[in-house]
Amino acid sequence: MHLQNNEQQYQVSLQAQDNYKVIDSNHQEHLAKLSGQLRANLRLAVGDYIVGIPQQDFVLVKQLLPRKSVLQRQNSGEAQHAQVIAANLDYIFITMSLNQDFNLARLDRYTTLVWDSGASPVIVLTKADLISPELLAERQAQVAENAFGIPILVTAQDQPEQVETIFAPYLEAEQNVAFVGSSGVGKSTLVNLLLGDNAIKTKTIRADDDKGRHTTTTRALYVLANGAKIIDTPGIRAVGVAGVSQAATDQSFQDIVNLAQQCRFSDCQHQSEPGCAVKAAIAAGQLAPERLVSYQKLQVERQYDGLSSRQIEQTKVERLFKDVGGFKTFKKTLKKK
Numbered sequence: 001m002h003l004q005n006n007e008q009q010y011q012v013s014l015q016a017q018d019n020y021k022v023i024d025s026n027h028q029e030h031l032a033k034l035s036g037q038l039r040a041n042l043r044l045a046v047g048d049y050i051v052g053i054p055q056q057d058f059v060l061v062k063q064l065l066p067r068k069s070v071l072q073r074q075n076s077g078e079a080q081h082a083q084v085i086a087a088n089l090d091y092i093f094i095t096m097s098l099n100q101d102f103n104l105a106r107l108d109r110y111t112t113l114v115w116d117s118g119a120s121p122v123i124v125l126t127k128a129d130l131i132s133p134e135l136l137a138e139r140q141a142q143v144a145e146n147a148f149g150i151p152i153l154v155t156a157q158d159q160p161e162q163v164e165t166i167f168a169p170y171l172e173a174e175q176n177v178a179f180v181g182s183s184g185v186g187k188s189t190l191v192n193l194l195l196g197d198n199a200i201k202t203k204t205i206r207a208d209d210d211k212g213r214h215t216t217t218t219r220a221l222y223v224l225a226n227g228a229k230i231i232d233t234p235g236i237r238a239v240g241v242a243g244v245s246q247a248a249t250d251q252s253f254q255d256i257v258n259l260a261q262q263c264r265f266s267d268c269q270h271q272s273e274p275g276c277a278v279k280a281a282i283a284a285g286q287l288a289p290e291r292l293v294s295y296q297k298l299q300v301e302r303q304y305d306g307l308s309s310r311q312i313e314q315t316k317v318e319r320l321f322k323d324v325g326g327f328k329t330f331k332k333t334l335k336k337k
């Protein structure tokens with residue numbers, strides 16, 4: 001890339017609404033403002049590389065450089081607006097606690113979101129110290145079965161010295177990584193351990209429930225000594241997947257996709273069609289029924305992508321009446337009666 005006179009390349013290190021900070025090549029942090037033209041139609045995300053011009057006490061952002069990966073989720077609002085969580089990530093740590101937050105369906109949703117981003121997923125199971133060794137083994141096996149070769153890391157707060165070692169392969173110089181996952185699962189705790197100080201706030205949650213409160217409220221990037229960048233994100237309340245590609249969904253559900261190739265009908269929905277290999281695998285105990293349920297939920301949500309709320313309503317109605325040949329047919333049937 002060719003920089004003009006006093007232009008410099010920076011990376012966005014903090015985003016809170018329309019307020020930004022960027023770091024320069026020496027990892028010094030500066031306030032940043034978008035130039036007039038950009039302000040109207042650009043929202044930067046943590047991890048973005050930009051071209052800017054240093055001013056007296058801020059950096060004027062002139063240009064967003066192409067994103068090599070984009071982690072985004074779909075907002076539920078009217079416009080079905082995709083919200084960029086972070087950009088240019090190499091690895092995304094899908095963080096889930098082994099106690100109350102443990103939920104395989106949610107893990108599937110995150111995995112799909114990450115495959116869709118262009119970054120590589122790594123599953124991080126936290127709070128191993130809070131469950132029995134038996135339950136740990138069982139849950140690890142369940143995750144491994146769903147994860148198709150995605151690396152799985154297990155952490156426990158009482159073994160902090162292990163954290164650096166197990167994360168080292170993903171934190172090589174200049175690599176960008178991010179932690180995502182529900183609130184209270186221990187993302188900031190891990191970032192703190194990796195940074196080696198207590199720069200980020202974590203909050204104690206009551207011993208009897210791990211419904212963590214939103215401690216982290218901004219998306220911020222931290223730089224390790226070797227130049228690796230770690231992004232901490234606030235816990236995501238609901239993981240929207242509308243708009244993720246079919247390929248990303250399929251990558252998370254290779255077991256079902258493979259089975260579906262054996263179904264008698266190529267467009268089998270795995271509901272009550274004859275010769276359905278997916279249903280057969282469930283009946284034979286080879287596939288957990290919850291897998292199919294979470295796959296089908298994702299498929300339904302994906303269909304709503306890009307639709308206005310009115311169209312979504314209509315699509316839902318169509319689905320409800322699918323068994324009677326669609327809403328229009330249903331109305332016709334009513335009229336005839």
Ligand SMILES: Nc1nc2c(ncn2[C@@H]2O[C@H](COP(=O)(O)OP(=O)(O)OP(=O)(O)O)[C@@H](O)[C@H]2O)c(=O)[nH]1
Nearest residue numbers: 127157183184185186187188189202204215216235
């Ligand atoms: N027992 C135990 N507690 C942990 C572990 N990791 C984190 N915690 C605790 O869980 C609570 C929440 O941790 P945070 O790191 O703030 O969680 P977070 O994922 O950053 O949460 P948000 O910022 O709200 O998204 C804190 O009280 C931590 O001390 C662990 O491995 N074992």
Ligand SMILES: [Mg+2]
Nearest residue numbers: 187188215216
């Ligand atoms: Mg946090």
Ligand SMILES: [Zn+2]
Nearest residue numbers: 263268270276
């Ligand atoms: Zn089928």
